[in-house]
Amino acid sequence: MTELKKMNKEFENNNVRGPINSWFFYTISGYMDVLWGKSKKELFQDHSGTVVEIGPGAGANMRYLKRGTKLIAIEPNIHMHKNLRKTAKKYGIHLYIKSITGETIDLPDSSVDFVMSTLVLCTVDNPLQCVNQIKRILKPTGQFVFIEHVKARENSILGFIQNLIHKPWHWFFEGCHTNRDTASLLESAGFSSIVMDKYNHYSPFIPIIPQIRGRAVK
């Protein structure tokens, strides 16, 4: 076990919730396109030929990548892998899966042009460690693009709903925090530049309002 792995909890694959979540994220990928397609097209449009994605799940973001893109998928949940491969085949993506966490990425320093992640920093066990790993592997001009759901304002109705639902949501979605302050984490992570929108995008998934989307440069 490497030093880095020792610093973080290992990802626990769950044989019941894992396959259910894999099915869920595969099945709703079309609806996620309705919710976030426009933002994702803008964020991913200038991606490089090789892309690293943290927590790609069932592959909802592959439809926005150019055919022939090499995608290095950092996906510790082995139950996602079958759907990930199926989606890669559908969109002509050259997929390389690494069953490791975003906190323990084993790619070399300053080696990657483009890292993306959507709805993942809410779930990783140690988001700061994960963001530090993303920064470490990015080339000096490399970009990290993201969409995340974040903690609502204190004493707001959305905040109340997030806190109320947190426990069962966290259990069902294998570690997702409805009320994590990912916006502050990213702002103070030490990127040389970061552009971030914070917005309320209303949908039936009320606990995951508000959201942030943006682009950070190492």
Ligand SMILES: C[S@@+](CC[C@H](N)C(=O)[O-])C[C@H]1O[C@@H](n2cnc3c(N)ncnc32)[C@H](O)[C@@H]1O
């Ligand atoms: C809510 S799903 C989002 C999936 C996909 N990004 C999407 O937008 O549909 C969260 C994903 O993060 C993955 N994940 C959980 N913990 C992780 C970690 N420590 N490092 C990397 N990925 C992780 C999960 O296995 C899951 O695929």
